[in-house]
Amino acid sequence: MNLSPRCFILLLALLLVFPSGLAAQETGPTGDGPEIPPGAHEKAIEALKRLGPERGAKKIDFHMARIMGLARGIEAKSKKIQEALRNLNAEVTETEIRIDLSGDILFGFDRWDIRSDAEETLKKIAGVIRAYKSPQITVSGHTDSKGPEDYNQRLSEKRARAVKQWFTDHAGIDPKTIKAVGFGETRPKVPNTHPDGSDDPEGRQKNRRVEIRIKKSR
Amino acid sequence: MRILSKIPVFVFTLLFLMGAGAGLAGEVIQSQEAESVDGIEVDLTSVKMKNDIVTLKFKIRNVGSKSQNVEIPYKSCFLMDETNQKKYYILKDSDGIFIAGPLNRRVGGGQFSLHISPGKSKNMWMKFPAPPDNPETVTISIEGVLPFEDVKLPK
Known part of the structure; x- marks a missing residue:
């Protein structure tokens, strides 16, 4: 492809004018409109000058403050959040939201790094935390009774910290609002064994979990 | 001249990449659901401050399966400085028309009124006075849409 110097200058001019032209004019965001x-x-x-130093400010009265409070409540009750709560099997009480996650969904066997396919679940929980503007979230790790007690204790702590880290790094949740604790095998949800003392794999599976408690803002 | 012959390819590639970049520049600052119309979500895509004027841009998306008619009267939109307990309405021109767009209907100072098909979106913009108390964040209230809270104002 041969190019005459005239063509080259024309193209160069286009290249220089095109972006500056875009910058000089306010454009709508990507999309139709x-x-x-x-x-x-x-x-x-001109309109701002006509408004004077107060710039048309109107005082937000008590009635407005109530509407704002109501709006926050609506946000937390929005369809998307309600759907997320249902999907997460969350228990919603007057003061907090309780979500229990299976350790097997969040982590691989004997591991404490979050599985990539668990991130969608954590994203939903982060949405709930944000919607409720939670001032305090508690993440507690729990294991089954298999293996040494001190090992399970450390594993549960690492898993709780990993979930906290994920919320901080991937969802922008303030780390100061999240408390991560590990309880090892000390707080089983159900027995780890059958009444006859034999191993209960289903029970142990239920005990390997991470509990998330999201305190509602007042 | 061999180098010159490659310049058109380079220039067109650059122009293409710039175009693609502009297309990808659809940043979303915050999204909220419309409470009054099913399947409608509103993205706040830009907050700019210039000459003590706050310019906001939104993208109104239909994520549902039905076409929807979305109506937003501009007179009901305001920006709240919660710290100083004040609210500010969209600026009006000398004819009493809100400096916002699109102006699909001029009744009541103007309103957004468009049909949005499933999977499609429409843009909206509005200009507000910057709160003189210089709050760090504001809340944006649009009728029928959940509030956009803690929106940072550029300095």
């Missing part, structure tokens, strides 16, 4: 007309900002400056 109008661009902001070029004179809109000048009109806005």
Whole structure:
């Protein structure tokens, strides 16, 4: 492909003018819709001058404050959050939301790094935390009774910390609001053995879990 | 001249990448659901401050399976400075029309009123006075949509 110097200059000019032209004009966000007309900002400056130093501020009264509080409540009750709570089998009480996650879903055997296929679940929980503007979240790790007690204790602590880390790193939750604790095998949900003393794999599976308690904001 | 012959390819590639980049630049600051219309979600895509004017851009998306008619009267939209307990309405031009768009209907100072098909989106923008008390964050209230809270204002 041969290029005459004239063509080259034309293309170079296009290259320089194209982005600056975009920057000079306010454009709408990606999608279908109008661009902001070029004179809109000048009109806005004039409008601002007419408003004076208070810029048209209206006091938010008690009635408005109540509406704002109501709006927050609506947000927490929005369809998406309600659906997430249902999917997570969450228990919602007056003061908190309780979510129990199977350790087998979150982690591989004997591991404490979050499985990639568990991230969708954690994303839903992060959405709940944000919607309720929770001031305090407790993440507690629990294991079954198989293996040495001190090993299980350490594993449960590491798993709780891993969940906390995920919320902090991937969902932007303030780490100061999350408490991570490990209880090892000391707080089983169900017995680890059958009444005759034989091993109960199903019971142990239920005990390998992470409990998340999301305190509601007042 | 061999190098010059490769320049068109380079230039077009660059232009293509710039176009693609502009397409990908659809940042979403916060999303909220519409409470009044099923399947409608609203993305806040841009918050800019210039000459003490806050310009907001939104993308209104239909994520449902039915076409929806979305109506937002601009007179009902406001920006709240909760710290100083004040609220601010969209600026109006000298004819009393809100400086916002699209202006599909001019009644009541103007309103967004569009049909959005499933999977499609429409953009909306509005200009507010910047709160003089310079709060770090504001809440944006749009009728029928859950509030956009803790929206950071650029300095």
